[in-house]
Amino acid sequence: MKLNITTNHVIRGLVYFLGIIMTGLGVNVLLRSALGAGAWDTVIFNLRALFKNNFNIDVTLGTVSFMIYLIVLSYVMWYYKKLKFLFVFIPMFGIALAIDFWDIIVLSNFHPEDLWIRAILFGVGVFVLALGLSSILVTKYPAMVFDELTLILMKVLHIKSFFLSRMYIELFAIVLATLFGFISNIGFGAVNFGSFLLALIIGPLIQFQLKYLTKITTPLFN
Template sequence: MKIRILFYLIGLFFLGLGATLTIKANLGAGAWDALNVGLSHAFGLTVGSWVIIIGIIMMFLNAIIVNGKPNFLALVTILLIGFSVDFWLTVVMKNVVFEQFFHQVISLLSGIVLISIGVAMYLQTKFPANPIDQFMLALNKRFRLNFMVAKTIGEISALILALIMQGPIGIGTILITFLIGPIIQWMNTPIAKGYESLIKR
């Protein structure tokens, strides 16, 4: 159980840090993060608060997709991610600015990798998934799409909404939209093997 909880918390820790790095790179955030930033600028509240609000909306949408009931335990995951994002954005990296293009690229790529590792890690634990990732799982379950395709569909949907809300869209957004699914798919196998070996000890 300790390993399970550790994987869960570290995964969410990486996810929050990764999202913050992609936002701070200022080259275009991931579609969902761009949507949350756009909503924050348009209506107030912190980015993390919008992570929580959008997560709750997605929780009900996922239930509709799989013809089931909302997984209210996912609220724990939603809150932890929202608080994590706000912690990194408004406390740890509040005054961090990447002015050189090289540093922006490093921040963006590091963020993409950390998000992918974080998602792959915490999904191993079978704790309630972040509704954004649950959307990927719901599409996988309902339409038997692999993670890569399902995640990309979710990213493109969020991209359209982010454009409407005038979120920070750029080359980074495009890279994240089309790379995040394949990288999660690629990371999932070795992380799953590592998790299983630790659990069996």
């Protein structure tokens, strides 16, 4: 029996909302592992430190993330010259709020030092982050702008491989984060070996989770 349109969108909306919440949690867990966060999350963390240490401006992680997403979105819209990408504001704003929710309200006093705990957190963070992004994608609602940025790079540099193009973007983010870190006197900051590992495995892991999420949600969405 098919669901009516309203019920369909309610279920998709719930999955979408859970995806945003899980993405924010994954970002925070990885940052607290101190073993390496996602490429653009290292940029967020180190740029926040730059604002605080160099300009005495204390902003939240979510605020900085929204700023970075907005810059990327502006470029995507300039390249395509299409207003439809304005819908990407929804996950941008939602993930920014989710990052601050976990960082400020839930995990504010959670900063483990034991290496084995941090190693577990890294593994959990990778899984949760990928699951959150997969949940957003499976709804077919607006996703983040980095996929569009990847497609643009493929066209500009004539790269045929989506994975290779995305790797270039991730590596650029890590280099940018490292630059921000040293300027703000925190060294590599959130950049660690796990950042490079995550850049390699996050794509295949999302594809793997998306495959099974699609099987689970298809009866619910139709």
